[in-house]
Amino acid sequence: MEDSIEVILQDYGNVFPTSRPHLVLSACTGTLLTGLYGVWSLFTMPGFRKVPSGLKVFAASSAGFKCTGFEINSILLAYARTKARWTGVPSSQANFVKKDFWKTDLSKYNNITAFLAPGAMEVLGDKLLKELPDGALVISCRFHFPYWPHQSTVGSGLDQTWAYDITAVRKAGLREVSNVVEDR
Template structure:
């Protein structure tokens, strides 16, 4: 039978030795955490970079002389857009990218809008634009059309398709449908 003091000392030595050894679990945990964060970031950001139309309409409008403003909440995409504007030598007075939520901005000052949003938000966007835009405004929609507005024209096919909508056309259609109901 061992002496309780010797057993206690051996146990303390064991604990002291394990504290001096490098802890590989912590290294693995940190590496796994970084890889996971990068994986999620890459999964959500890289596909969005690939889906941005190469002929981004904000740049096209700015190069034709229009003053253009782009709204983006994703800081990576915002930085990409600003870099691309500088790379293409588009003057800052012609194109401006703002880190702001499109839904919280009053769009009544704009006559032309280019929208690149997902299908679930297109119907609420119709309502927002109808209340904020002037009759002469035009909206260009990339990839996913409005569910209720009649397009003025469309171009392209599949994922490269765009639709042009004139606000007055939809208001006229809506007014006619309300007159028919009454």
């Protein structure tokens, strides 16, 4: 005997009920998607946060520079340290620290490489002018320092980098450092 479609759907309606929500399934799906988004955002949104310092540190240390990478994200710090060990980079050549470079005195460094969002470049420029010694060199990746005369530039578009000599920037006097001291 053949059942009508209504009878069949009624019989199987209890197997896949659509009238009430699946709370556990919804919670698991939401948690999974949130976790995936979190991991994705760590590595694919560098313009809005500090880029993993390891990328620049490895390039500079392979050129013979002694480097310090600043990272405040524990996951990216662990990744950079692990990659350094895995690739055989000695800690005397490339060191990674969990510090915010905005709160660190940079006066002992002679070479700085920066890759920050455009809105942070002017503030970083003020910090570097205050703290770096004469003769220090600054490389900015993708975004330039406003008002600073560059010594050279390589690439174009998103792959462009600028090189600055802090002494030449100070002599140009195009961007004076404010004397306002802020408590943070």
